[in-house]
Amino acid sequence: MEQRIAQFFDNYIKVMYFPNVHVTDVIEIIIVAFIVYEIMLWIKNTKAWMLLKGMIVLGIFILLAAIFRMHTILYLARGSIGVLATGAIIVFQPELRRALEKLGEKNLLTNFLVFDKGKDNQRFTNRTLDALVEACFEMGKVCTGALIVVEQAIRLTEYENTGIELDCVLSTQILLNIFEHNTPLHDGAIIVRGNRITSATCYLPLSENMQISKDLGTRHRAALGMSEVSDALIIVVSEETGQVSVAMGRQLARNITPEYLATRLEQIQYKVPDSKRWSKWKGRQKNEA
Numbered sequence: 001m002e003q004r005i006a007q008f009f010d011n012y013i014k015v016m017y018f019p020n021v022h023v024t025d026v027i028e029i030i031i032v033a034f035i036v037y038e039i040m041l042w043i044k045n046t047k048a049w050m051l052l053k054g055m056i057v058l059g060i061f062i063l064l065a066a067i068f069r070m071h072t073i074l075y076l077a078r079g080s081i082g083v084l085a086t087g088a089i090i091v092f093q094p095e096l097r098r099a100l101e102k103l104g105e106k107n108l109l110t111n112f113l114v115f116d117k118g119k120d121n122q123r124f125t126n127r128t129l130d131a132l133v134e135a136c137f138e139m140g141k142v143c144t145g146a147l148i149v150v151e152q153a154i155r156l157t158e159y160e161n162t163g164i165e166l167d168c169v170l171s172t173q174i175l176l177n178i179f180e181h182n183t184p185l186h187d188g189a190i191i192v193r194g195n196r197i198t199s200a201t202c203y204l205p206l207s208e209n210m211q212i213s214k215d216l217g218t219r220h221r222a223a224l225g226m227s228e229v230s231d232a233l234i235i236v237v238s239e240e241t242g243q244v245s246v247a248m249g250r251q252l253a254r255n256i257t258p259e260y261l262a263t264r265l266e267q268i269q270y271k272v273p274d275s276k277r278w279s280k281w282k283g284r285q286k287n288e289a
């Protein structure tokens with residue numbers, strides 16, 4: 001028995017190559033694994049997933065062409081790789097932009113550098129938070145439609161420019177006034193930066209997500225669309241049902257409660273989120289699309 005084990009070691013283990021692993025190698029492996037994981041997540045959550053599937057099919061096709069020595073197909077494939085790559089960059093420009101914006105989002109670095117939960121770190125005050133929650137549910141009660149974009153790290157200047165400049169302090173009364181039926185500012189979305197409403201009647205990009213429930217109209221589609229191209233939190237009050245919904249990070253939580261909205265707002269209230277605040281939100285709601 002002992003002989004057998006010794007023989008096994010002689011045959012297999014001795015000839016095995018064990019490279020010297022340094023701390024930097026381990027760090028490198030962790031970084032590469034993290035980058036690959038992030039790229040896979042990005043691919044899964046964007047249209048790039050379709051692109052990846054298309055590329056796999058094309059790859060299999062080219063492999064078959066190589067095995068069966070189909071020279072014309074191989075020649076065409078070689079010639080069109082550059083064109084296809086350029087085409088992919090043009091088609092996925094919004095997704096690539098979003099991915100780069102995410103990398104540049106302040107809190108990626110400040111999470112490590114800033115420990116201050118003070119005023120400088122606060123995006124908006126509790127007063128603004130309460131005003132938003134109160135106004136949305138007041139409007140919901142009387143079925144007044146509303147679309148409110150709360151800006152985070154990504155500046156929404158290009159969307160602000162589609163509307164009318166306001167620059168006023170946010171309050172419940174102002175919100176109720178803006179979205180009042182048949183008033184000049186009620187159409188479109190308002191953009192909130194900090195404690196101020198920067199503009200009203202803004203036009204938001206519509207989501208092209210095919211899986212959105214058919215009973216949702218353009219107001220909800222615009223909220224979801226905005227959450228696809230930015231990190232903003234978007235609140236929608238339905239004119240039809242009075243229900244309040246919230247969109248962020250491509251997810252729409254429908255028919256939410258005032259407590260839920262307050263919690264979601266608390267989570268973005270600080271530029272560097274407080275871990276205690278995050279733990280208050282227990283994952284996705286069941287009504288999240």
Ligand SMILES: Nc1ncnc2c1ncn2[C@@H]1O[C@H](COP(=O)(O)OP(=O)(O)OP(=O)(O)O)[C@@H](O)[C@H]1O
Pocket residue numbers: 145146147186187188189202203204205206215216217218219220221222237238239240241
């Ligand atoms: N792209 C957009 N950007 C900003 N606001 C928009 C956009 N599209 C629609 N809206 C707003 O939504 C209103 C139309 O809402 P619509 O009834 O189509 O949507 P809905 O999702 O069914 O909402 P509701 O439940 O309130 O009816 C418009 O009058 C306008 O105020």
